[in-house]
Amino acid sequence: MxxxxxxxxxxxxxxxxxxxxxxxxxxxxxxxxxxxxxxxxxxxxxxxxxxxxxxxxxxxxxxxxxxxxxxxxxxxxxxxxxxxxxxxxxxxxxxxxxxxxxxxxxxxxxxxxxxxxxxxxxxxxxxxxxxxxxxxxxxxxxxxxxxxxxxxxxxxxxxxxxxxxLRTSAGGALDELYGYIPLFMLPDDKQAEMAALMPRFEHVQSLRCSAHQGRMLAQGHVDFVLDARLTPWDHAAGALLATCAGGHVAMLDGSEYNAATSRGYLLAAGNAATWTRLRDAFSFLLDTPAPHATGDTEDSGEG
CATH class of the missing domain: 3.30.540.10 (Fructose-1,6-Bisphosphatase, subunit A, domain 1)
Incomplete structure (x- = not known):
């Protein structure tokens, strides 16, 4: 997408x-x-x-x-x-x-x-x-x-x-970006590396709510959302709405998102250029198999 x-x-x-x-x-x-x-x-x-x-x-x-x-x-x-x-x-x-x-x-x-x-x-x-x-x-x-x-x-x-x-944000360089990162959902061996990366952004957090994170992205109020432990009820609508608003949405490995996918990292950003910069910054995540979501809501972390 x-x-x-x-x-x-x-x-x-x-x-x-x-x-x-x-x-x-x-x-x-x-x-x-x-x-x-x-x-x-x-x-x-x-x-x-x-x-x-x-x-x-x-x-x-x-x-x-x-x-x-x-x-x-x-x-x-x-x-x-x-x-x-x-x-x-x-x-x-x-x-x-x-x-x-x-x-x-x-x-x-x-x-x-x-x-x-x-x-x-x-x-x-x-x-x-x-x-x-x-x-x-x-x-x-x-x-x-x-x-x-x-x-x-x-x-x-x-x-x-x-x-x-609605229209997504214009994005920018990493130090200009505001976004959502689910640190607690990442593999244990990647959390420290992600935590060290976070100060490079203008601001990152997690609302523990895919609904409002998706709404914020589609409205252009934030620049990106990174998701892990994919569940279709959490992520399908937000991925589509970001695309409809002009954003760029794909799996972190570059493949197209499909809601049947339960393993991997989903990255949504305000535009393709910003998505690419984020993909490069987050590429270390691809060294470890992504968490697998099997339907239990802990995988989404949001309920």
């Missing part, structure tokens, strides 16, 4: 996209926001580590969205984060599926569970693993960034009928 946009691929009609957004908004109003900052300890569970949490909001919102999607698209493959944590077999069907929906019902679950407003709902449509539609919804602000392959990325505020086309 590059900053040279292909011809539009419209797998969804305007009415279908609106229906999907309305479904996501209903799930947020019904299952997510009523629980925000109101969760009891019994409503929060640990899946693999203390950082890998799941709440009633995650489970209930995903089930509601999945049911609604299947009513609209009965033949589609549904890949929800919480369902996959119970049965990862569905991941093997992505590459061969003509239409797959990925759902991250509450991306940034740790933030959500701790009362931080940095969380969102991520949904994508894949065609044989290739992202062709992406949506990242902010339940707190009730706005969405969305787009389809070949079209622009837009931010929309449904209640105010506001729509604005």
């Amino acid at each position: 590059t900053d040279s946009l292909p011809m539009p691929i419209s797998v969804l009609s305007r009415a279908q996209k609106t229906s999907i957004l309305n479904l996501v908004r209903r799930a947020a109003r019904t299952e997510i926001m009523p629980r925000f900052r109101r969760l009891d300890a019994k409503d929060i569970a640990q899946k693999t580590t203390r950082l890998d949490l799941v709440t009633e909001a995650d489970r209930n919102a995903e089930q509601m969205i999945a049911r609604g999607l299947l009513r609209m698209f009965p033949n589609a493959l549904i890949v929800g984060e919480e369902a996959v944590s119970e049965n990862a077999e569905v991941l093997h069907r992505i590459a061969g599926a003509e239409m797959t929906f990925t759902i991250d019902p509450v991306d940034g679950t740790w933030n959500f569970a701790k009362g931080l407003a940095t969380f969102g709902v991520i949904l994508s449509v894949l065609r044989f693993g290739k992202p062709v539609f992406g949506l990242i919804y902010d339940p707190v602000m009730d706005d969405v960034i969305w787009g389809e392959l070949g079209g622009p990325a837009e931010i929309s505020v449904p209640t105010k009928r506001i729509n604005r086309v």
Whole structure:
């Protein structure tokens, strides 16, 4: 996926996209926001580590969205984060599926569970693993960034009928770049080398939320996002939206991103020149096999 946009691929009609957004908004109003900052300890569970949490909001919102999607698209493959944590077999069907929906019902679950407003709902449509539609919804602000392959990325505020086309940043030299690096997700033997590299950038951090990291990149507020331990519900929509906004997105080894890929490093940047400079800086990561994501949410580190 590059900053040279292909011809539009419209797998969804305007009415279908609106229906999907309305479904996501209903799930947020019904299952997510009523629980925000109101969760009891019994409503929060640990899946693999203390950082890998799941709440009633995650489970209930995903089930509601999945049911609604299947009513609209009965033949589609549904890949929800919480369902996959119970049965990862569905991941093997992505590459061969003509239409797959990925759902991250509450991306940034740790933030959500701790009362931080940095969380969102991520949904994508894949065609044989290739992202062709992406949506990242902010339940707190009730706005969405969305787009389809070949079209622009837009931010929309449904209640105010506001729509604005987005553009990624102009990038620059390393010491001018602001971006997101998941230090804790890198192989143990690469973390020190990455930590030593970080001061060369203007600023790096991690929001522990792919939804808002993807939104920030598509809006041009940051210059790059590096991802590891790839999971389709975390990364497919953001990769597409960065491309729609004019950015350059590819695996760190230069290959094209496909959501069926669970091993490797995904690098998204404001443009191709900046992507290349970052690729050169991060090339030491390719000396060690990338972490493998098998469907458990610790791999994403964001929930």
